[in-house]
Structures are given as C-alpha cells and as structure tokens.
Amino acid sequence: xxxxxxxxxxxxxxxxxxxxxxxxxxxxxxxxxxxxxxxxxxxxxxxxxxxxxxxxxxxxxxxxxxxxxxxxxxxxxxxxxxxxxxxxxxxxxxxxxxxxxxxxxxxxxxxxxxxxxxxxxxxxxxxxxxxxxxxxxxxxxxxxxxxxxxxxxxxxxxxxxxxxxxxxxxxxxxxxxxxxxxxxxxxxxxxxxxxxxxxxxxxxxxxxxxxxxx
Numbered sequence: 722x723x724x725x726x727x728x729x730x731x732x733x734x735x736x737x738x739x740x741x742x743x744x745x746x747x748x749x750x751x752x753x754x755x756x757x758x759x760x761x762x763x764x765x766x767x768x769x770x771x772x773x774x775x776x777x778x779x780x781x782x783x784x785x786x787x788x789x790x791x792x793x794x795x796x797x798x799x800x801x802x803x804x805x806x807x808x809x810x811x812x813x814x815x816x817x818x819x820x821x822x823x824x825x826x827x828x829x830x831x832x833x834x835x836x837x838x839x840x841x842x843x844x845x846x847x848x849x850x851x852x853x854x855x856x857x858x859x860x861x862x863x864x865x866x867x868x869x870x871x872x873x874x875x876x877x878x879x880x881x882x883x884x885x886x887x888x889x890x891x892x893x894x895x896x897x898x899x900x901x902x903x904x905x906x907x908x909x910x911x912x913x914x915x916x917x918x919x920x921x922x923x924x925x926x927x928x929x930x931x932x933x934x935x
Contacts, residue, residue: 734756736759737758738761740759741872741895741898742873764876764880767856768884773853774857775853776861777857783814784862785815785817785818785866785919786820786862787877788855788877788880789877790821790823794870795870799909800817801844803916805834806912807916808840811924817843817845818858818862819844821848823848855880859880859881859886860884860886863922864881864889865888866890866915867890868890868909869890869891870891870894874899879899882900886933889907891907892908893908893909905921
C-alpha cells in the first residue's frame with residue numbers, strides 16, 4: 722500500500738508482464754498509458770533437463786498436473802473440487818499431482834475436503850520439484866491445470882506448452898492472453914467448468930493432439 726505506489730511513481734518506465742497487468746496498473750494506480758510498456762516474461766527452457774529427467778512413478782499415471790504454491794490466488798481449492806467432480810462423474814483411474822510449497826490453514830482445509838470426498842489416494846502433494854523433476858511432471862501429464870484467479874503472466878502455461886503438454890487455464894486475467902487459442906479456457910470460479918475440461922482432455926485423444934500442435 723505504500724512502497725509499491727511510491728516505486729511506481731518514481732519509475733521512468735513501468736514494464737508490465739502482460740496487457741492484463743498493464744490494465745490493472747492503470748485501474749488501481751491511474752498511471753498514464755505512456756509510462757507503461759508490456760514486456761512479456763521470458764522463461765527457462767525445461768527441455769535442457771530432458772537427459773537427466775526421471776520417470777514419473779507409474780502408479781500416478783494418468784495424471785493432471787499443477788505447478789505452483791498452494792495458496793488461494795492459485796485456485797488450488799477450485800482444481801481439487803473440479804477433480805473430485807471429474808472422478809465422481811467419470812470413475813476414471815486418473816490422479817492429480819500438485820508440485821509446489823504447501824502447508825498452513827489453506828492446505829489443511831483442502832486436506833479435510835479430500836477426506837470427506839474419500840479422494841486422499843488420488844491427489845498427491847509432492848512439494849518442491851527440481852528442474853529435471855518438473856520437466857518430467859510436465860512432459861508426462863495428461864494436461865496442466867492452471868485456472869488461477871489472478872496472475873501477472875502465467876509461467877506454467879508457457880512451460881507446459883514448451884514441452885507439448887495440453888493446458889487448461891482461466892479465461893480471465895493474463896492467462897487467456899498467455900495461452901491464446903492453444904488451451905482450453907475455463908471459468909476459474911466454476912469447478913464444474915474445470916471438471917468438464919478435464920473430462921474432455923481425458924476422453925479425447927484427438928483433442929490432446931490438437932492442443933499439442935497448437
């Protein structure tokens with residue numbers, strides 16, 4: 722509330738990671754358009770880890786994958802709710818793998834939700850993943866599920882696409898911008914919408930291939 726507005730006011734130029742971020746800066750801080758430039762994020766090519774990449778545990782396959790810290794803005798609760806709905810509706814022998822730091826009250830609430838739904842054995846919190854592990858998790862997933870509520874850019878979308886993995890992501894904020902027409906876009910506030918996208922990805926091999934090519 723203090724340091725960010727001060728830094729932004731003093732800056733000669735503000736580099737925004739996306740048009741969505743530039744819009745937010747304009748909306749919340751009322752800076753002139755001329756002071757802001759969109760400079761899209763670069764990323765470290767995960768394919769450099771291919772040689773040393775481990776195989777994902779076969780007992781986890783097939784699986785959907787999420788990479789990021791387990792917190793509210795990342796909508797992990799929405800992903801979990803959608804996966805539970807997907808499993809109940811289809812009975813598919815699929816898993817959900819979540820890589821990233823987790824803990825605290827938000828995580829505990831999700832764990833209680835899993836117990837109540839009897840889904841603890843199908844959802845796996847694997848914690849921090851090294852570069853080679855991350856490459857394997859991305860590469861061998863059915864799809865990356867990244868329906869955040871808000872993002873400045875959406876790096877996991879690009880990382881997934883770089884190794885040819887289909888993506889399910891939000892139709893709002895910067896994520897639709899980062900994904901273009903090469904992902905399934907969903908309403909992040911609608912678990913049913915996310916679940917239906919999972920079902921389409923799981924059942925339709927041709928769709929997965931189409932998204933890979935895009």
